[in-house]
Amino acid sequence: MRPSLQVDENGRLKHFLSTEGLSAPILTQILDTAESFVGVGERAVKKVPLLRGKTIVNLFFEPSTRTRTTFELAAKRLSADLLTINIAASSASKGESLLDTLRNLESMHCDMFVVRHPESGAAHFIAQHAAPHVSVLNAGDGRHAHPTQALLDMFTIRRLRGDFTRLRVAIVGDILHSRVARSEIHALTTLGAAEIRVVAPRTLVPAQVEGLGVRVFHDMQSGLKDVDVIVMLRLQKERMQGGLLPSEHEYFRFYGLTRERLALARPDALVMHPGPLNRGVEIASDVADGPSSVILQQVGYGIAVRMAVMSIILGSHAAGTAGGAH
Amino acid sequence: MRLTVRGGRVVDPASGIDRVADLHVAKGRVVGLGDLPEGFTADRVVDAAGLVVCPGLVDLRARLREPGLETKTTIAQETRAAAAGGITTLCCPPDTEPVVDTRAVVELIHQRAARAGMARVEVVGALTQGLQGQRLAEMGGLQKAGCVGVGNASQPVTSTEVMRLAMQYAATFGLTVFLEPQDPWLSAGRNAHDGAMATRLGLSGAPECAETVALARDLLLVEATGVRAHFGHLSTARGVQMVAEAQARGLPVSADVGVHHLYLTDADLSGFDARCHVSPPLRTGADRGGLRAGVARGVLGAVTSDHQPHEVDAKQNPFGATDVGISGLETLLPLVLRLVAEGVTDLSGALAAVTSGPARILGLDRGTLAPGRVADLCVFDPEARWLVTEESLVSRGHNTPFLGWEMKGRVVCTLLAGRVVFERPPAPGR
Incomplete structure (x- = not known):
């Protein structure tokens, strides 16, 4: 990944x-x-006017349900105008190319695309071809990356543990197909985790x-010996058909997280x-609901982290254009 | 038309000739090298001082997209590109639409090529009907229609029994089978080498054994049936080693490599560069080294363009959703010459891989300048440097990762049966 695509010439986040x-x-x-946005959801008026207009x-x-709704809430709490398009059931099935879909949306003067796509590299491709005024936020591309999920996990870890440099983190499960695992590995490495x-x-x-x-x-x-953080990954049922695993039962027996x-x-x-959790497949219910579990906190922090990324990108972008043609 | 190519460095790998000499052509054939044949007066003289004169290039695998995919390009356009690249014989795989499994399609391709008149187009007929891997194609009829061999293009013949019978049947007619070894289960839906880069980018990877498992099966079936077989576009060092061992055992097998596999690796996929999306995938530096050694040692008897021209849209998608292939006719010669500059082989060895080597695999009396042979010639300037740009390409396919590369060595003139089919206007100041 060339950092130049994500970061503009002034070192600010562009995509x-x-x-x-x-x-x-x-x-x-x-x-x-994100830390400054955590309180917003707890107020009576759950909105800040940062991205009005x-x-x-x-x-x-x-x-996607969870990721889509947290992005929607994040945008709304920042007072942005928001449009959600499910392309799987829309243009793509009518044979419209990805670039044509993009061009159409660009001509409506959007400022940001939040993209979820089954192909690895899709967000990268869209960022390369998007008009200069449009920023792209990757909400998951194939097996490649899911950077906001990784950062909300980093946020959760930092809130509860303070520092990364002494942490041993174990990521357990379907690493092969996991964009979350890849993004977490890069984030943990950059933030200085002791062992991944x-x-x-x-x-x-x-x-x-x-x-x-x-x-x-x-x-x-x-x-798992002596680790500080355990990240369990969801096991998709398709993996059994592909011959990657014999059964959910056997998977839980050897790789399920039990007490x-x-x-x-x-x-x-x-x-x-x-x-979403597969109880009894990758994680036992008493662990998922137990005192060590921070799974529900993660979801709440997801909105704050997504607000942070949106406001940083669109904020810096607004600052960039203020000195330009206008 | 009598023609003399004057004062060039004549390099003919097949006969071992490498010296400065005049080359004389009459009635479409080479009639003499050096001394003027008795009574010969040239109607035209091509000044080749400082240039290399070699046999016209023979490219074992080039998709011309016709019939059926004329939205990508046409035989007329791509044979013009071939001429601009010094290629005088092209061989196209049977995966056109319709597939080359009937005499009519073979004739159509030959007619279109003849009408264009820019290069000879040879056709590999289908091994199985519709390339479906189930029923044998009418190989005898395809041979009568002029096919140089039979193959299943990139489509698998999954049934080992169908493959064995197809080989036996092809052997009945003395046909060479052209195979592209890729195990369907280990390669379908996978679009990168199964290594560090695929892991980083989240692309599904085809492992080395996707090639070697298929190659092992087919080599054993060749041994069992005695058919002559050619393996197209190897991508692994291990595959080269397996072919070398089979050749040492005396099996009638040959193999080639697509020229891009001699320069690029999976590292070039960085940033999801879809121009490097090819099948088989670009593999490791060690594989590239093994393939280069295979060319140097002659295990790989040919280097091909593996030309797959596309319209722009075909590569305008996320990596995995793009079409595979590189448009390669016009970079074949300079990339092969680069092997000399990089010390892989000498000039004669490099040119053999694109002239006499592939001609021998096709069983054709071409790729050499011996007196009496057809005068298919390539005259190139070995010192000319040029930048690969979209504007520099004649092919309608601009899908090449070599855009922006500086090449050394450029075709000046191409002769097909003694007729000039391409001539580059002299650069200003030259």
């Missing part, structure tokens, strides 16, 4: 496509800004993943999950 290639100061700026378009090329582990059967570990700076474990006993396995980690370990 948010991946946690890879962004500096620690930029990631920290997002987390700090800006138009944000949610472009969802694959189904991935734990999965060999069929769910992508080739040469060690090259991303992680240690690979194939069993929970050694993988017994949680006890291998440090006593104050955090349990996280990007959702």
